Amino acid sequence: MVQLQDSMCDLLIVGAGPAGLMAATWAARCGINARIIDKRGTKVFNGQADGLQCRSLEIFDSFGFADRVWQESNHMIEICLWNPDETGRIRRTDRIPDTIPGISRFQQVVLHQGRIERFFLDSLAEYSDIQVERGVLPEQLDIDHSRAEDLDAFPIRVKVRHLSDDEATPFQHSTNVPDGLFRSSLAKDDTDDLIRKSRGKNGTTEIIRTKYMIGCDGAHSWTRRQLGFSMEGEQTDFIWGVLDIIPITDFPDIRMRCAIHSAESGSVMVIPRENKLVRLYIQLTEVSKNGGQVDRSTITPSIILQAAQRIMFPYKLTYTYCDWWTAYQIGQRVGNNFSSSDRIFLAGDAVHTHSPKAGQGMNVSMQDSYNLGWKIALVINGIAQRSILKTYQSERRRVAQDLIAFDHRFSRLFSGRPAKDAADEAGISMAEFKDAFEKGNMFASGLAVDYGASILVAKPGDSADQGDGTDVGPQQTNGSSSSYSTILKITGKQDLATNIKMGMRFPSFQVLNQADARPWPFAHFLKSDGRFRIILFAGNIASPHQFQRIQTFGEDLSGPDSFIHRFTPLGKPIDSVIEVLMIHSAPRKGIELLELHDVFHPLDEREGYDYGKVFVDDESYHEGHGEAYKGYGVDRERGCVVVVRPDQYVGWIGEVEDVVDLGGYFDRILIPQRG
Numbered sequence: 001m002v003q004l005q006d007s008m009c010d011l012l013i014v015g016a017g018p019a020g021l022m023a024a025t026w027a028a029r030c031g032i033n034a035r036i037i038d039k040r041g042t043k044v045f046n047g048q049a050d051g052l053q054c055r056s057l058e059i060f061d062s063f064g065f066a067d068r069v070w071q072e073s074n075h076m077i078e079i080c081l082w083n084p085d086e087t088g089r090i091r092r093t094d095r096i097p098d099t100i101p102g103i104s105r106f107q108q109v110v111l112h113q114g115r116i117e118r119f120f121l122d123s124l125a126e127y128s129d130i131q132v133e134r135g136v137l138p139e140q141l142d143i144d145h146s147r148a149e150d151l152d153a154f155p156i157r158v159k160v161r162h163l164s165d166d167e168a169t170p171f172q173h174s175t176n177v178p179d180g181l182f183r184s185s186l187a188k189d190d191t192d193d194l195i196r197k198s199r200g201k202n203g204t205t206e207i208i209r210t211k212y213m214i215g216c217d218g219a220h221s222w223t224r225r226q227l228g229f230s231m232e233g234e235q236t237d238f239i240w241g242v243l244d245i246i247p248i249t250d251f252p253d254i255r256m257r258c259a260i261h262s263a264e265s266g267s268v269m270v271i272p273r274e275n276k277l278v279r280l281y282i283q284l285t286e287v288s289k290n291g292g293q294v295d296r297s298t299i300t301p302s303i304i305l306q307a308a309q310r311i312m313f314p315y316k317l318t319y320t321y322c323d324w325w326t327a328y329q330i331g332q333r334v335g336n337n338f339s340s341s342d343r344i345f346l347a348g349d350a351v352h353t354h355s356p357k358a359g360q361g362m363n364v365s366m367q368d369s370y371n372l373g374w375k376i377a378l379v380i381n382g383i384a385q386r387s388i389l390k391t392y393q394s395e396r397r398r399v400a401q402d403l404i405a406f407d408h409r410f411s412r413l414f415s416g417r418p419a420k421d422a423a424d425e426a427g428i429s430m431a432e433f434k435d436a437f438e439k440g441n442m443f444a445s446g447l448a449v450d451y452g453a454s455i456l457v458a459k460p461g462d463s464a465d466q467g468d469g470t471d472v473g474p475q476q477t478n479g480s481s482s483s484y485s486t487i488l489k490i491t492g493k494q495d496l497a498t499n500i501k502m503g504m505r506f507p508s509f510q511v512l513n514q515a516d517a518r519p520w521p522f523a524h525f526l527k528s529d530g531r532f533r534i535i536l537f538a539g540n541i542a543s544p545h546q547f548q549r550i551q552t553f554g555e556d557l558s559g560p561d562s563f564i565h566r567f568t569p570l571g572k573p574i575d576s577v578i579e580v581l582m583i584h585s586a587p588r589k590g591i592e593l594l595e596l597h598d599v600f601h602p603l604d605e606r607e608g609y610d611y612g613k614v615f616v617d618d619e620s621y622h623e624g625h626g627e628a629y630k631g632y633g634v635d636r637e638r639g640c641v642v643v644v645r646p647d648q649y650v651g652w653i654g655e656v657e658d659v660v661d662l663g664g665y666f667d668r669i670l671i672p673q674r675g
Contacts, residue, residue, distance in 0.1 A: 004206040008154055009035045010380045012208055014223055015216035016040075016132040018113065019348030019365040021120035023214050025063060026373025028128035030530040032380055035208065037136035039217075041165055050112050050271065050279060051076075053363045054104035055446025055505065059370055062528040062648065065119045066106070073109035074274045079437070080253045083430045084263035084418055089314065094434060098257055100441050105508055105521050108445070110273050112244075112324075113362060135163040139205075141226040141344075148341035149386070151379075154209040155343060162204040212376050213344045216369060221350035227340050231353070233333030233404060238411065239284045241304030241327045245319040246276050251312055254278055259437065261418045261430065265310040277323055282308045284327065299327045332404045332411075338393040345372055345392060352400035354407040363446055364403055368396050374530050374646040383530075383567075383577055384670055387455060394467030395451045401468065406443050410436055451503040451649060455668045458492040458652040459502050474668045490664045492653040496640035497537070498633030502653060506535075506644045510626025511583055512618050514593050515611035519620040522628065525581060525612070526648050532578045534662070537632070539639030541596075542586035546637065549656050550582075553641075554597025556659045563663035567670045574602060577670065581613050585629050585636040588618040 011027055013020045016038035027034035052069065060066035076098040083093045099107040124130050140159035147153040215223025224231075247254055251270075255278075258270035266283030273279050284299070284307050301322055309317050335351030348365030372392045378384035413433045442448045452466025453459035455474050459466065463473045474490075492502050500506060508523030526533060534557075541547045557564050557580060567577050582600050584591065593601055593614055601609045617628040617636075629636045643652040643665060652665045 002204040004204060006207040006209060008209045009033050010211045011035070011376060012156070012158060012210040012213045013037070013216060014138055014213065015218060015348075015350075016117075016134070017216060017218070017348065017365070018116055018120070018362050019369045020214070020216035021117060021124070021132075022366045023216065023347070023369040023373045023376075024130050024132075025120055025123055025127075026369070026377055026528070026530075028124050028130050029063070029528060030374065030377035030381060031128075032377050034130055035133060035210075036130065037133045037138070037160060039135065039137040039163065041135045041163070050110045050273060051360075051363070052109050052111060052116070053360075053444060053446045054099060054106045054108065055449070056363045056366060057106035057109070058104060058505070058508075058523065058648070059366070059528070060119070061106075061524070062526060063123060064527075065123055068119055069109065069111060069116070070106070072115060072274060073111035074272055076108040076110060076257050076272075078256055080256045080258045081430070081434060081437075082253070082258055082260040084261065088263040090260060090262060090312070092253065093430065096434070096438060098441075099445065103442070103445060103447055105523070110271055110279070112273070116362070135165065137161045137163055138222060141223070143340065143344060145341050148343050151382075151386070154211055155341075156210045156213050158208045158210065158213065160206050160208060162206070211343070211380060214369065214372065214376075215344065215346045215350050216348050216365075217350055219349040219353045221346060223344065224335065224346055224350050227337070227344060227346075229335055229337045229340075229346070231333035231351075232336055233331065233353075239327065239329050241282045241284050241299060241307065241325070243280045243282065243301060243304050243308070243319075243325050244273065244277050244323040245280070246321045246323075247278050247280075247317060247319055249312075249315060249317045251315040251317065259433075260311060261428075261433075262311040262313075263418065265313075266307065268308055268311045280304075280308055282311065301325045332408050334397065334400045334404055338397050339389070342386060342389040342392075345376075347372060347396075351397070352403060354404055354411075360403055360407070360444060364399065367399075367446065367449070370528075370647055371396055374528070377530055378646070381530075382671060383569075383673075385668075388669055390470060391451075391454045391456050391467075391472045394454060394463065394470040394472045397468035397470075398452065398466075399449055402443070406440060410440055447505065449504065450501065453503075456645060456651055457503045457649070458490050458665055459494075460491050490652070490661050490668075492651075493640075493655065493658075494653060496634065496655065497642060497653050500632050500634070500642055500650055500653065502650045504650060505648050506642070506650050507631065509617075509628035509631040510620070510623065511615040511628050512588060512620055512626075513612065514584075514588060514591065514614040514616050517588065517621065519623045519626070520615070522583065522615065523648065525615075526644060528646065528648075530646050531576070532646060532651075532666070533644040534578060534580045535642045535644060536580065536582045536600075536656070537629070537634045537639035537642065538582050538584035539635065540586050540637045541584045542590050543637070546639075550584075551597050553656050553659070554599040558597065558599040563666055566672050566674060567666060569673045573604075574599075577673075578666070579613070581615070583615045583617060583628060585617045585639070588616045591616070 010032050011034040013023050013036040016036050020036055024036045057066050060069055079096050079098050080092055081094040082090045085091050138158050138160050142157040144155040147155040215221055217223055255272045260268040266285045269281040271279040282304050331353050333353050338351055339345045347368035375388050379386050413428055413436050418428055451457050453461050453463045454472040464471045508521045510519050511522045512519050538550045539546050541550055564578050600614050603609050619625040641654050645651050654661055
C-alpha cells in the first residue's frame with residue numbers, strides 16, 4: 001500500500017456528475033483551489049438524464065455554453081396526450097405546448113447527460129486547471145466542528161483511495177448495450193464493496209485536508225452516510241423501464257413528447273431525442289417485487305420493449321439499435337439536513353430523489369450547486385461573510401420539498417389506471433392529469449423558484465416560515481450595534497418593479513446597447529462570475545429632473561466613502577465585486593453616454609471607457625421594441641434600483657434615493673476590504 005503525502009485544497013467536490021461539475025465550474029470562474037473526485041473510471045457516455053429546462057439553459061448561457069446545448073439538442077415544442085377511448089383503443093386526445101410561451105428566451109430541450117458533462121469539462125479546461133480525478137474513492141471523513149468558524153482553518157480531513165481501472169469500471173449486465181442499472185434506485189450502493197476489495201490490493205491512499213466539501217455523490221451518497229444524515233419520504237410500488245432506441249414504429253407522434261395511458265397495461269412517456277433517438281419511459285406492470293425488493297436480473301431490454309408494445313397497441317413498435325437502457329423504482333425522499341457546520345454540504349440526488357419523468361433530476365441537482373457554488377467561493381475569497389452559507393439549506397431544501405410534493409402528485413397521476421367513466425373512483429381522471437401537466441409546466445421550467453426572506457433576499461416576513469424552517473435572517477457580526485439595527489429594518493419595495501420578484505430569478509427582455517444600438521437579451525450581461533449587480537432603471541433621463549436624480553445616485557456610489565469602495569479589494573477594479581448596470585427609457589438618439597456619471601462608464605487607462613454598462617429600452621432597427629420597462633413592471637419616468645445576486649436572483653428593490661438601505665443590504669453580506 002502506497003500512502004501519498006497529505007494535500008490541501010480550499011474545496012473538495014465528491015462526485016463528477018452534473019451537480020459536481022456545476023460546483024467545479026463556479027470554483028473555476030472564481031479562482032478557487034478546488035479538487036473534484038469520482039469513484040467511476042469514466043464520465044457518462046450514454047443515457048442517464050436528458051431533459052434540460054428553461055432555467056438550466058439560462059444558467060448555461062451565463063457560463064457561456066448554452067449555444068452548444070441549443071444546437072445539439074432536440075427541442076421539445078409540443079406534448080401530445082394519448083388516452084383510451086370507450087373501446088379501450090389509445091387515441092390522441094390533446095396537444096399542449098411543452099414550454100409555456102413567453103416565460104424564457106429558452107425552451108425545454110433534451111440532450112443526454114454525457115454531452116452536458118462534456119460542455120462542463122470543456123469550460124473547466126478553458127478557465128482553470130481543475131480536472132476530474134477519476135477512480136478516486138473516499139473512504140474516511142472527519143471534521144473538527146470546533147474550528148468551523150475559523151476562516152483560515154482546514155477542518156475537514158478526507159482519506160481517499162485510488163482505484164485500479166477494473167475497480168473503477170461499473171458492472172454491466174449480460175446485454176451488449178450499456179445500461180444504467182448500477183446508478184438506478186434498484187441497485188445497492190457499491191462503495192463499501194469497492195473499499196473492501198481495494199484494501200486487499202497494492203493500491204494508493206491519500207489524505208486531503210480541505211476548508212469546504214460538497215457531496216454530489218448520488219442517491220446512495222457516501223458523504224451523507226458519513227455525516228449521519230437520512231432521507232425522509234417513501235418508495236412507491238411503481239417500477240419503470242427506460243429505453244433509448246431508434247424506433248421502428250407506425251405510431252404517428254413518435255417525434256413528439258407524449259404521455260400515453262393505456263386502458264389496462266400501464267403508461268408510456270415518449271421523449272424524442274437527438275440523433276434520431278427516442279427515449280421511452282415504460283411502466284412495468286408485470287415485474288414482481290418479491291415483497292418489495294425487485295429482482296434486477298428479471299429486467300432486460302426485451303422485457304421493457306414488450307411492456308411498451310402492450311401499452312401502445314395497436315401501433316407497432318420495435319428496434320434494431322438500442323443506445324442505453326435502465327430501470328428504476330419511484331422513490332420520493334428529501335434529506336433531513338443539507339449541511340454540517342456550513343462546511344460540508346450535500347447537493348443533487350444526495351438530498352432528494354424522485355421520478356425522472358418531469359425532467360427535474362439533473363436540472364434541480366445542477367441548480368443546487370449553482371446556488372451553493374458562488375456562496376462558498378465568495379467566502380473562501382474573503383469577499384462575503386460565512387453567514388450567507390446558511391441560506392443554502394433554507395433555499396434549496398424548500399425547493400426540494402416543493403419538488404417532492406409536485407412529483408408525488410404527478411407520478412401517481414401518470415402511473416395510475418385511467419378512469420373508465422365518472423363513476424370509476426379507482427381510476428385516474430384524464431382531465432385532472434392534463435390540468436396537473438399544464439400547471440406543473442411552470443414549476444418544471446425551474447422559473448417558479450421563489451427564495452424566502454434572508455440576509456440575501458430583502459423580503460418582508462419571517463425567514464424560517466418562508467424557507468425550510470432555518471433562521472437565515474440578519475445576525476449581528478463585526479459591525480456596530482447601530483449599523484446592525486439599521487440592517488434589521490431593510491426591506492425592499494416590491495411595488496416599484498411588479499414583474500421583478502424579490503427571491504426569484506431576474507427576468508430578461510430585449511434592450512439596446514446605448515453606445516452601438518445592438519439589441520441584446522439583458523440577461524446576457526448577468527454573467528456567472530461571482531459579482532453582485534446593481535441594476536439602475538434610470539427612467540426617462542431626457543427629463544432634467546430625472547437626469548439629476550441619476551447623477552446624484554452615481555455620485556453616491558462613486559465617492560471614496562461609498563459602500564462600493566468599501567467592499568472592493570485594494571488594487572481591484574471598482575466593479576470587481578459589485579457591478580453597476582443601467583437601463584434607461586429615454587430615446588437612445590437623445591442621450592450621450594459620456595455625459596452620464598463616470599460610474600456608468602468606468603475609465604481604464606489601458607482600455608478606455610467601458611461601453612457595455614448602459615442600455616436603453618428603445619426600438620431596434622431590425623428586431624423591434626423589447627418593451628423592457630413594461631415587461632419588468634417599472635415606471636418609465638422614475639425607474640428604480642434592483643440588486644441581483646451572483647446567481648441572478650433578486651435580492652433587493654428600492655428607489656434611486658434609497659442609497660443607505662442599498663448599502664445596508666451589502667453590509668450584512670460582504671466583508672469590508674478597506675477602512
